[in-house]
Amino acid sequence: DGGITQSPKYLFRKEGQNVTLSCEQNLNHDAMYWYRQDPGQGLRLIYYSQIVNDFQKGDIAEGYSVSREKKESFPLTVTSAQKNPTAFYLCASSMGIRDRNPLHFGNGTRLTVT
Amino acid sequence: GESVGLHLPTLSVQEGDNSIINCAYSNSASDYFIWYKQESGKGPQFIIDIRSNMDKRQGQRVTVLLNKTVKHLSLQIAATQPGDSAVYFCAEGYYGQNFVFGPGTRLSVLP
Numbered sequence: 254d255g256g257i258t259q260s261p262k263y264l265f266r267k268e269g270q271n272v273t274l275s276c277e278q279n280l281n282h283d284a285m286y287w288y289r290q291d292p293g294q295g296l297r298l299i300y301y302s303q304i305v306n307d308f309q310k311g312d313i314a315e316g317y318s319v320s321r322e323k324k325e326s327f328p329l330t331v332t333s334a335q336k337n338p339t340a341f342y343l344c345a346s347s348m349g350i351r352d353r354n355p356l357h358f359g360n361g362t363r364l365t366v367t
Numbered sequence: 368g369e370s371v372g373l374h375l376p377t378l379s380v381q382e383g384d385n386s387i388i389n390c391a392y393s394n395s396a397s398d399y400f401i402w403y404k405q406e407s408g409k410g411p412q413f414i415i416d417i418r419s420n421m422d423k424r425q426g427q428r429v430t431v432l433l434n435k436t437v438k439h440l441s442l443q444i445a446a447t448q449p450g451d452s453a454v455y456f457c458a459e460g461y462y463g464q465n466f467v468f469g470p471g472t473r474l475s476v477l478p
Contacts, residue, residue: 296411
């Protein structure tokens, strides 16, 4: 089945450590996105990518970094500079960038930093 | 499970009744809208979408209504089932802009 795979489902880190969240898609979508979800809030965009080797900052990019070396993969690194990293992180993809096509989401990674 | 549903408005309905979930969107320029369903511990799942040239669109047991005059979107679920229990949220967008997501409503189906 086509879809988006995020791993791991749960991740625990100590404060001050960088951590990388994996996102892989086999939908052949050009666009990929990372969102952060906090209780009681709408999804907030961290980074997005339209094509390989290109990506743009979203609304809350500070403390995060991404890469897009392959069409299928869009890993997110949460750096020690992110002040409040504990959250639920969602990866998504779509056929086109910022157009009238729905986003397809993975099942998320719950990151807890202590 | 995930705590993403904390502090959200909750709609409780009896199994078999119809559910209506509302969403007020913010940008009058938005011309594409999506409803998502999110179960505990999972990612959002696409339910139905609608473009601004339509007022109503129907899917399997779901109907989305769009009122552009008051910038309001609703999702109607017919014959609500226990499996419909989840957080539902809307997204608005237009060409060239990233989607804006609402915080969601928790639907609780009572036996």
